[in-house]
Amino acid sequence: MTPQFADPTAPALPIHVVEDGGQQAWAQDQPPHVQAWVAANRFTGALGTHLLIPGPDGALVAVLAGYGTPATRARGRFHLAAMAAALPEGAYAIACGLPADAAQTEALGWLLAGYGFDRYKDQTPAKARLAAPDGVDADRLLAIATGEYLTRDLINTPAADMGPEALEQAARDLAAQHGADITVTTGDDLLTQNLPLIHTVGRAAAQPPRLIDMTWGDAGPTLTLAGKGVCFDTGGLNLKPGASMGLMKKDMGGAATVMGLAQMIMALKLPLRLRVLIPAVENSVSASAFRPGDILTARNGKTVEINNTDAEGRLVLADALTLGAEGTPDLMISMATLTGAARVAVGPDLAPFYTDDDAMAQALTLAAARVADPVWRMPFHTPYESMIEPGIADLDNAPAGGFAGSITAALFLRRFAGDTPYTHFDIYGWQPAPAPARPKGGVGMGARALLDALPGVLGL
Incomplete structure (x- = not known):
């Protein structure tokens, strides 16, 4: 549509x-x-x-x-x-x-x-169509709506038709539409290119894991978007019960949202250099699945003790963020349907975000109010760093105890962003009941607030 x-x-x-x-x-x-x-x-x-x-x-x-x-x-x-x-x-x-x-x-x-x-x-x-009211930027609204339609379509498509291969094709279609460049690293080539966590999480699936890397624009400040592309999450060997697995087609909602945001940015021709990184995997169960107790080495050399194979999104994003930080962008943003703790904290309607930059936080909060895309700042609470340090390895992917689950996941990801200005969104990506302009199903969260905030944040 x-x-x-x-x-x-x-x-x-x-x-x-x-x-x-x-x-x-x-x-x-x-x-x-x-x-x-x-x-x-x-x-x-x-x-x-x-x-x-x-x-x-x-x-x-x-x-x-x-x-x-x-x-x-x-x-x-x-x-x-x-x-x-x-x-x-x-x-x-x-x-x-x-x-x-x-x-x-x-x-x-x-x-x-x-x-x-x-x-x-x-x-x-x-079938009732509205004429653009006087004073509104119709072209901008159409670009935003087109991006949101893309996000919804990607999330709503079941995993049988939206696995890593299909997500890659959707990214290629988006790149072709806007003249962007795209490269994809697949299967064992991830090991050759030092993207081991992406490989490990996705190696048990029928479709091999991959990293999608799209770039667009040749002038202006640099923006890197990283979106979690877990096309389906069984929980791995920490297998989810059936009721918890029912909505896991939306576990690639972070990737879908950054692709929708990228569509908006490119359609509006914002004067910046954009990079989109999507680790596309399926977290499956097989003889080659990674195990609880495994210790993995990430792209940046940090070791990670696996205490729950269902905490896989932070693993694939870790390698993507490390790669993104190597390009020294002016701003890096990750988006993921990462933790149930965020849903419990703020419900399905708010997009919680983390940043150490007070100016960025204020810009996002003000932009969210302007464009009716509600967000809520959560704390990068540094005293909780010890909770993600297991002793046997540098990091723990699933700290015991259950406290501050969204915060500890965000702190985990921050370890891979280096010195790059970094903001992380832990979104739900799903509308559980119909509401005006939001039918039940996949939904973009935070993208419109980011789009509105970017000119001020990046000096466009």
């Missing part, structure tokens, strides 16, 4: 946005039959409601959209998107009532409401 605004030159039905209790003020300037219709339908402007307004001949002439109160709007986002699937097919345009500072978000929400995952079954997407 491709996100689209309505043709701005085509006739469009007006949408009048009305706050809770504002229906009488709006109706007083309308013809008597409209006033009577609004009163008869008891429309009040409550958030999430709408009312079709017929003309004297019964044909639809306008729509009232309830916009609630600031308090009710604070409980969610993309409020107008709820109408997109409910309205009759056609073109619509905002006529009045929408605050100027909300136009960008509501227009994006409408685009995102048009998404449907139709690879295996025909879907009926919303």
